[in-house]
Each structure stands twice: as C-alpha cells, then as structure tokens.
Amino acid sequence: MEGIKFNRMVEFESHEKINCDNNCLSENKLAMQANCLENGVHRYAIKTVREDLKISERKNAMIDLFIEAKFLSRLDHPNIVKIRGTAGVPGQSTYAIIIDRFCETLSEKYTHWAKMQKNFKRNGLLGIKKRNQEGALSLLKEIFLGIVDIARAMNFIHGKG
Numbered sequence: 001m002e003g004i005k006f007n008r009m010v011e012f013e014s015h016e017k018i019n020c021d022n023n024c025l026s027e028n029k030l031a032m033q034a035n036c037l038e039n040g041v042h043r044y045a046i047k048t049v050r051e052d053l054k055i056s057e058r059k060n061a062m063i064d065l066f067i068e069a070k071f072l073s074r075l076d077h078p079n080i081v082k083i084r085g086t087a088g089v090p091g092q093s094t095y096a097i098i099i100d101r102f103c104e105t106l107s108e109k110y111t112h113w114a115k116m117q118k119n120f121k122r123n124g125l126l127g128i129k130k131r132n133q134e135g136a137l138s139l140l141k142e143i144f145l146g147i148v149d150i151a152r153a154m155n156f157i158h159g160k161g
Contacts, residue, residue: 015041026111029080035065043097043100043101044084044100044101045098045099045100045101045104046066046087046096046097046098047065047096047097047098047099047156048065048095048096049061049084049093049095051093058093062090062091062092062095063098065089065095065096066090066091066095068097069083069086069090069097072097074160075153075156075157075160077156078155079150079156080152080153080156080157081099081100081102082099082100083097083098083099084098084099084100085097086098089130106146106150113139113142113143116139117136117145119135119140
C-alpha cells in the first residue's frame with residue numbers, strides 16, 4: 001500500500017467511529033496520544049493516506065484504506081492485526097483507521113532470527129555445540145511458534161472464504 005502512511009502511534013480501545021470535520025483529526029490524535037502508552041510503548045497506530053501523492057494516486061490510496069478497514073473489521077483472530085477505530089469520512093482526506101501497532105515486521109524478525117542462529121557454533125545436536133544447545137533450542141521454539149501463528153492466521157482467513 002504505497003500511498004498509505006502511519007502517523008504517530010496512539011491508543012484507542014474500541015472499534016468506533018470518530019465524527020470529524022477537516023480540522024478535528026489532528027485534535028483527536030493529540031487527545032489519544034496523551035493516553036497511548038503501555039509499558040512505555042505505543043500500542044496503536046493511526047493510518048492515513050499520504051498528502052504528497054498525485055490526485056489519482058491519492059484517490060486509489062483512499063479506496064485501498066477504506067477496503068482495508070472493511071476487511072479488518074470482519075476479522076477477529078489473535079494473530080491478525082485488529083482495527084480499533086476509524087476517523088473522518090471514507091473517501092475524504094481526513095479518513096484514517098486506528099489499528100494495532102506492530103513492534104516488529106516479519107522481515108525484521110527473520111533478520112533477528114538469522115543473526116541469532118549465526119551466534120551458535122556448528123557441531124553437535126542440530127549442528128550446534130552442546131554448550132549452545134539450550135539457546136539454540138529456545139530460538140528454534142520461537143521460530144516454530146512464529147510459523148504456527150502465521151499458519152493459524154492464514155487458515156482463519158482461508159476459512160472465511
């Protein structure tokens with residue numbers, strides 16, 4: 001979604017609509033930001049259309065954002081990002097969705113796992129020396145749990161038809 005951007009991270013507890021005119025989205029962002037931290041980390045993100053797009057690109061991005069909101073509003077699964085709210089009017093420049101914030105992308109997680117794996121010396125069980133086996137097995141467990149979470153989410157979506 002090339003024309004979509006994430007604004008400042010915010011907390012928003014339920015999927016509800018914020019009635020906005022062109023000026024109030026910024027005010028709502030500021031109000032939500034005041035209470036948005038969990039253990040010092042932002043929990044939610046406001047997703048809007050980038051303002052620097054050409055008019056035709058911007059219209060397509062607005063449609064994409066609305067479709068994403070509709071799609072996410074129909075899904076409820078622990079391994080799928082949740083929509084927490086919307087702001088503005090769909091199809092207008094003030095339209096935004098409030099979603100769960102990712103602390104890390106899958107690509108970033110994969111890179112982390114690859115670096116961790118390189119830290120273990122080769123040999124022994126699964127190619128790892130005995131003194132490193134506990135850490136290596138912990139890493140394998142984390143990777144497999146990630147794979148299972150992705151598979152469960154995909155199975156859920158496929159089951160929706």
